[in-house]
Amino acid sequence: MLKDGFGRVLDYLRVSITDKCNLRCIYCMPPQGVDLLAHDEVLRNEEFVDIIRIFTELGIKKIRFTGGEPLVRKGFQDIIMATRELAPDVDLCLTTNGLLLDGALEYLRECEVKRLNISLDTVSDERYRRITGRDCFSRVIANIEKAVSYGWFDIKINSVLFEQSLDEIDALLDYFKDKNVSLRFIERMPFVAEDADYTYLPSDRLIEVLKRKGSLERSRTIDTNVAMMYTLQYRGIYPIRIGVIPPMSHKFCARCNRLRLTCDGKLKTCLYSRGEYDLKKIIRTNGSDDEMRGIIQTSILHKPKEHEIKPGTGGDDGCSALINGRTMSRIGG
Numbered sequence: 001m002l003k004d005g006f007g008r009v010l011d012y013l014r015v016s017i018t019d020k021c022n023l024r025c026i027y028c029m030p031p032q033g034v035d036l037l038a039h040d041e042v043l044r045n046e047e048f049v050d051i052i053r054i055f056t057e058l059g060i061k062k063i064r065f066t067g068g069e070p071l072v073r074k075g076f077q078d079i080i081m082a083t084r085e086l087a088p089d090v091d092l093c094l095t096t097n098g099l100l101l102d103g104a105l106e107y108l109r110e111c112e113v114k115r116l117n118i119s120l121d122t123v124s125d126e127r128y129r130r131i132t133g134r135d136c137f138s139r140v141i142a143n144i145e146k147a148v149s150y151g152w153f154d155i156k157i158n159s160v161l162f163e164q165s166l167d168e169i170d171a172l173l174d175y176f177k178d179k180n181v182s183l184r185f186i187e188r189m190p191f192v193a194e195d196a197d198y199t200y201l202p203s204d205r206l207i208e209v210l211k212r213k214g215s216l217e218r219s220r221t222i223d224t225n226v227a228m229m230y231t232l233q234y235r236g237i238y239p240i241r242i243g244v245i246p247p248m249s250h251k252f253c254a255r256c257n258r259l260r261l262t263c264d265g266k267l268k269t270c271l272y273s274r275g276e277y278d279l280k281k282i283i284r285t286n287g288s289d290d291e292m293r294g295i296i297q298t299s300i301l302h303k304p305k306e307h308e309i310k311p312g313t314g315g316d317d318g319c320s321a322l323i324n325g326r327t328m329s330r331i332g333g
Helices: 045-057 076-086 105-110 125-132 137-150 163-167 169-176 203-211 279-284 289-300
Strands: 012-016 062-066 091-096 115-119 154-160 181-186 214-218 228-234 238-245 258-261 266-268
Touching: 012 045, 045 062, 045 076, 045 258, 045 279, 045 289, 062 076, 076 091, 076 105, 105 137, 115 137, 125 137, 137 154, 163 169, 163 203, 169 181, 169 203, 169 238, 203 214, 203 238, 266 279, 266 289, 279 289
Parallel strands: 012 062, 012 258, 062 091, 091 115, 115 154, 154 181, 181 238
Antiparallel strands: 214 228, 228 238, 258 266
16 A cells, blocks of 8 residues: 555556647647657556556556547557556546547457546537647547447546636536536646636636536535535436536645656656656666665655645746646646
8 A cells, every 4th residue: 555644545546658649738738839758758568567567566446547648659558458457456547538539449348447538628619629729529529429328438528617618518518418427627727838718717616607507416425536526407407417626726635646657657746746756767777676666655755745836826837837847748637
């Protein structure tokens, strides 16, 4: 079991397998884009699996694969299948933008990857293009529909909160009202250079709007470590599961159980921490399993009590100045 200096049990590992992405979302990448890592800097398939093995031996019970966009990674199927073989009891999850999801659904089900988080900030074709920089809204929607049709996946639709989100809330609720998904709304965090669209929208504003759409009841018994859970009786007819993730206005750091492995083999104990621990160096210099375990166990003792980011902070370089120049695409969603 991994336990930090504040008594938190860390049993959830988020693994970014690539910094590449087929979208250019304004809240994830700076307007000028990012320089991709050189091929040799990114962990190889077998290196990911070997590091994951060590973490599972130390008590990790849940692994979420992220990117960039994980489904653009050549060999992702091999990574996830190998992970399932070595850790049959670990809960495997995927966060994706949905663009390539149709080609992955069968092997995800075969590997018992039940939990899918799909990013979708709007159901407006025009606004989707403006947010993502790509004209592929209809394909993403079709892939979400296909995933829902399986009737097997636990699907969460992740939407970053913008001011415009409140204007579009009815359209989003109407579209998903009769689909078996959870809608999760995430406060926007300062990761990239500020752009013309940037505004911080506290989740309390969203809650006020949702209360006008139907009976909204807090479901504390199913709150997660990061999300406040609600049931919305939309239009008095449709029960919709709502999750609100408020890392800025209502810190959930006291309940944090997460560690992050970046695609270039760095361990981060906090999304916003400057601290990184080089696991790639150990594995590429033929370091022992014990050496790897030692670095991991040392790192968690330095996990901060909470992040220090406040709404509107970050300076001209957004949060990249606070996290060693890493944009969200470099850290992992």
